[in-house]
Amino acid sequence: MIADTLVQTYKVSFDENNQELALSGSMRPEHGAEMEACIQLLERSIASIRGTFYINVKRLVRLNNVAFHALAGALLKAADERPDVRISIVTSSVIGWSTKKFGTLSAKNPRIAVEEYDSEFYPGQSFLEEGGFVPVLRTQTKLTWKHERSILPRHGLTPGATMADICCGIGDFAVLVAKEFAPSRIVALDHSKSSLAYARQVASEFDIGGIEYIYGDAAEMLLEDGQFDFVSCRHALQIFNKPEMIVDELVRICKPGGRVYVTNEKISQCLGEPRGPSIQWTYEQLSKLFADFDMDLEFGPKSYQALQKAGLEDIRIESFMVTNRDGDAQAFADMVMAWEEMFAGGMCEKRGDDAAFVEKFRRGFEDHIAAALHPGGYAGWPVWVASGRKPQ
CATH class of the missing domain: 3.30.750 (Transcription Regulator spoIIAA)
Known part of the structure; x- marks a missing residue:
């Protein structure tokens, strides 16, 4: 808030x-x-x-x-x-x-x-500087948390539950859940040692106890079966080429009767006005760019089928639109600016895109930023939420 x-x-x-x-x-x-x-x-x-x-x-x-x-x-x-x-x-x-x-x-x-x-990052920072991606992840969580804090109870998270946050990244979601819902136990797992080190630092500086940070592979976790009432995995299935392996692991560590909760995007449906056609073209190309690296930024609506195939019951799915009208237009613009540098910079270079394509690709991000900051503009980023109950 x-x-x-x-x-x-x-x-x-x-x-x-x-x-x-x-x-x-x-x-x-x-x-x-x-x-x-x-x-x-x-x-x-x-x-x-x-x-x-x-x-x-x-x-x-x-x-x-x-x-x-x-x-x-x-x-x-x-x-x-x-x-x-x-x-x-x-x-x-x-x-x-x-x-x-x-x-x-x-x-x-x-x-x-x-x-x-000057240029060093500190935990209170809310915008991207010097090419680091940690701040934009924090900004994304800040923007989505305004929606998720009311969505999570509808998907089964209750105070005192045992919870695992898989692919926890920099750990800010686990910290917010700890503050808001006071789970009796939180395990946060990621395969990035640097992200976990950052997460531990933030938890220490904000005096957040009770979060167990674990280094591990989400597709083959060293966690016992049936431990957790609530298992979350946010914005991660879309960046793995075999998401079903992770879903199976999420289900395995969930208690019978507990719920698995995932969020993902359909990036081609990012929108903005004015300059809507330019924005739409860029995000359609961004989806194709990720597909070339065996990632699926269109995974959001597919979450239902993924949970269904994993044998879950009572599957619930909904979507929300993060917008510049949620109260922090500058944070939205900062997020898109960081996307531009990450995707139109490093990823396009790695794929070997020519200068003309990159220039047009960047223009769509810049038009999205302009729409976010325009007094009469509107900019949106869609996120899908899905959860399912593990059979008893």
């Missing part, structure tokens, strides 16, 4: 997924009372988190003494009252004064740290 308050010439927002309060614009109030809404959101945000709380001031271009004293007072009070919380203020060398100004708080309380951000 993201809460936003627009106050005069600055914006303050809280991102629950990243445990980050972001301040941007120009904060120059004449009286402390003008900071009341901002301070109230800050206090509510800190009260709702555990572990590390991030204050992102990278885009805060001006801050007068009235605003600084209000923020400093609230942060020092929080650091005194919440010894279990670490406060990290993320500054930028581009805004030269911010590191020095906020650095004075570290001297007053060592649980307040100042981190000058």
Whole structure:
């Protein structure tokens, strides 16, 4: 969940997924009372988190003494009252004064740290930089979580359940489930050691306990039969050339009567206006590009049949559209920008596409970004959800 308050010439927002309060614009109030809404959101945000709380001031271009004293007072009070919380203020060398100004708080309380951000990634980051793909995965989860948090109970996830998240990637979905549903046990498995290392780091910094991170092959897991009430596998079947092998494993580790839950895409149905034809062409080509690497980004609607063939019962399937109108148009645009670099860059180069194709391919992504940010534009990314019950 993201809460936003627009106050005069600055914006303050809280991102629950990243445990980050972001301040941007120009904060120059004449009286402390003008900071009341901002301070109230800050206090509510800190009260709702555990572990590390991030204050992102990278885009805060001006801050007068009235605003600084209000923020400093609230942060020092929080650091005194919440010894279990670490406060990290993320500054930028581009805004030269911010590191020095906020650095004075570290001297007053060592649980307040100042981190000058340039190109290195940190867990509070919500956009892609320097070609890394971790941030865009976090952004995707942030965008889909707004839908999935209400969808999951319809597909059988209940508080206190035992859960396995297979192909967990960077682990942010498992963290959100832990916060929202408090499963009695969560096992998160992935074949990427670097992703698991990142997932463990985030869980530690956000003080999320009880998630067991396991290195393993989703098609041949070293987990015993029938352990879990709920087994999830998100955006993964579509990137394996033999998804049925993974589905069989998901079913195997699920308890009789438990449910297997999967999400996948039908990427050719990404849409946007204005410039709809260009956008449609690019995503149709993206589907073909993945097919050339034995991956199926059209798998979403096929999930029903895949679960049916695996012997599951009471199969439920639905879809939702992630859009720029969900409340964070910039995050949607950042996600598409990262797709462009990953797919029109590395994958097209590996396939050997010529310059004319790549230019046209990129144009569709850029038109999708423009649609997302256009005041009257609409941009969408469709996701399919399916689940089935393992027979007793």
